[in-house]
Amino acid sequence: MLLIHCPYCEEERPELEFRHAGEAHVARPVEITAESDEAFEGYFFIRANPRGIAYERWRHIHGCGRFFNAVRDTVSDRFFATYKAGRKKPDAAKFAGAATGGKDKR
Amino acid sequence: MADVANRDLKAMRREKLAGLSTTRERVSVTPGPPAARLALRAGEDALNSVSRALGVGVPRKPKTSARAKSGGRVALWLGPDEWLVIDEDGADLPAAAGWAKALHSAVDVSHRNVAILVAGDGAETCLAAGCPQDLSLAAFPVGACSRTVLGKVEIVLWRTSERAFHVEVWRSFAEYAYAFLAEAARDV
Numbered sequence: 001m002l003l004i005h006c007p008y009c010e011e012e013r014p015e016l017e018f019r020h021a022g023e024a025h026v027a028r029p030v031e032i033t034a035e036s037d038e039a040f041e042g043y044f045f046i047r048a049n050p051r052g053i054a055y056e057r058w059r060h061i062h063g064c065g066r067f068f069n070a071v072r073d074t075v076s077d078r079f080f081a082t083y084k085a086g087r088k089k090p091d092a093a094k095f096a097g098a099a100t101g102g103k104d105k106r
Numbered sequence: 107m108a109d110v111a112n113r114d115l116k117a118m119r120r121e122k123l124a125g126l127s128t129t130r131e132r133v134s135v136t137p138g139p140p141a142a143r144l145a146l147r148a149g150e151d152a153l154n155s156v157s158r159a160l161g162v163g164v165p166r167k168p169k170t171s172a173r174a175k176s177g178g179r180v181a182l183w184l185g186p187d188e189w190l191v192i193d194e195d196g197a198d199l200p201a202a203a204g205w206a207k208a209l210h211s212a213v214d215v216s217h218r219n220v221a222i223l224v225a226g227d228g229a230e231t232c233l234a235a236g237c238p239q240d241l242s243l244a245a246f247p248v249g250a251c252s253r254t255v256l257g258k259v260e261i262v263l264w265r266t267s268e269r270a271f272h273v274e275v276w277r278s279f280a281e282y283a284y285a286f287l288a289e290a291a292r293d294v
Binding site for chain 2: 001008009010011013014016017062063064065066
């Protein structure tokens with residue numbers, strides 16, 4: 001079973017305890033009523049959905065219940081890092097060497 | 107109608123798993139006794155105050171529990187600001203928490219949960235049938251507790267001794283959890 005490191009429980013837990021919670025680091029507009037329709041669409045609906053390294057929110061729903069952020073390779077499903085919500089996002093270049101995204105030929 | 111009015115009508119508490127008991131060669135699965143339970147949420151700065159009020163130092167370390175010096179009261183760490191307090195003597199926990207002056211949230215969930223006790227040499231194996239966590243003594247020592255999964259339902263698992271676990275499950279899931287463990291006990 002895939003093990004995911006929960007930064008709040010400070011250990012690896014089985015994936016069954018977790019739930020995916022969408023893309024991470026999507027900033028809510030400060031003045032949401034002043035947003036144009038296009039800008040609001042971008043914030044509300046449009047997601048990066050990258051092939052390779054993705055920044056995602058996860059929730060340890062059947063554990064401590066906390067949301068946290070994770071860096072995951074969407075091709076190999078490998079977790080490179082998990083970190084507490086509110087922390088700065090780690091540089092993707094750090095994981096580029098280990099990532100398979102975009103490199104595999106089908 | 108008169109008969110109804112004259113009858114001594116009293117609300118009776120009906121235990122969810124009353125009368126059930128499973129004993130196999132290496133493990134027994136039995137419903138736990140009724141207990142008072144408290145869902146406690148508190149920030150870092152309120153912990154000392156709440157601990158004093160409840161008479162049990164709430165644990166700060168993940169996956170740990172703390173017992174009161176006397177009596178059957180225990181605080182289980184569920185999350186960074188969340189605990190489950192269980193009092194087997196049925197004390198009035200919300201009233202006790204009410205003595206704490208610091209801001210916190212305390213909700214009586216005594217009847218929300220049902221306890222199932224899994225004991226015996228095969229207790230670990232029995233739970234492993236449905237719980238994906240590593241339950242070996244090294245990873246899940248005596249006193250360790252965690253919210254986790256059993257089969258398809260969420261439970262709070264607490265290791266009370268090397269060969270005994272205390273499972274807290276929501277009342278409406280209790281029959282499922284009990285049946286799951288009783289089935290698992292056959293294979294241990």
